[in-house]
Amino acid sequence: MAHAPPMTIGDLAAATNTRVETVRWYEKVKLLPAPERSAGNYRLYGPEHLRRLSFIRRGRDLGFTVDQIRELLAMADDRDRSCAEVDTIARAHLAQVERKLADLTRLAHELRDVIGQCGCGSVADCRIIEALSPHGDPS
């Protein structure tokens, strides 16, 4: 139960379902801090890197841009930042997240409907498109 041994870039990539090249790219654009290097110049990652990369990957999968993720990470990093600033950013992101939640919820509902109907002849009345049709600003 000592500290976990450092991971190589391959380990980290495997643990987060990421390509090795992508991990290096995140380092280049400063989403992921440059880790220590071994004697043989290998990158060595710790659990902090794992958490951070996991966050980045899931954020990307949810449709956030790299800049938005950078902003969310900065919020977590600079905890002595002005409260008003954090509040404003967090509120903006929350509004966006709630819009995405609403859209995803309706899409999940329609997919379940399609799956439920499947068992007879054909997909009678598919409303998948309606699930994400206009219902306010898709800003």
Next chain:
Amino acid sequence: MAHAPPMTIGDLAAATNTRVETVRWYEKVKLLPAPERSAGNYRLYGPEHLRRLSFIRRGRDLGFTVDQIRELLAMADDRDRSCAEVDTIARAHLAQVERKLADLTRLAHELRDVIGQCGCGSVADCRIIEALSPHGDPS
């Protein structure tokens, strides 16, 4: 209350918060069918195009690739497709949607926490990163 008059590409783009160039690009890659043209060679869109483009845009915003959206649209289009096939695709997409829902729900929760805490000195214990940390395969 007659049929709505056809929209120009600018109208359609404005209605879906999309750039005109992007609409033309979707046509080129066959996500959006090529519409009728006016005498002066302007594209003329109807409500079907609006629904479809809206679906595409929201799908992209939710992190689906163009190919995944193509698959979802095909499911809605070819309603006389083999039931088993639609079922398999729908199940795969539903699993992905539910993973995204879980992630977004946790992110929304953490953002609300941050907003709630803001009112005193500093962001004491920010757990935003934990919201999207490892908890199963982020496939």
Next chain:
DNA sequence: CTTGACCCTGTAGTTCCTACAGGGTGCATG
């Protein structure tokens, strides 16, 4: 001490847009 899996840097290619350049359309207005 070699072999194979893995790491390094760098550059070029892919996807999904985004931004012009150079030119035509269409309607209001003098």
Next chain:
DNA sequence: CATGCACCCTGTAGGAACTACAGGGTCAAG
């Protein structure tokens, strides 16, 4: 009726976020 001005057309080039080599070094196993 002509002359703006906003909008449309077809390109092609650029940017964001990866992805895939090429050419070479590291290292544990046998």
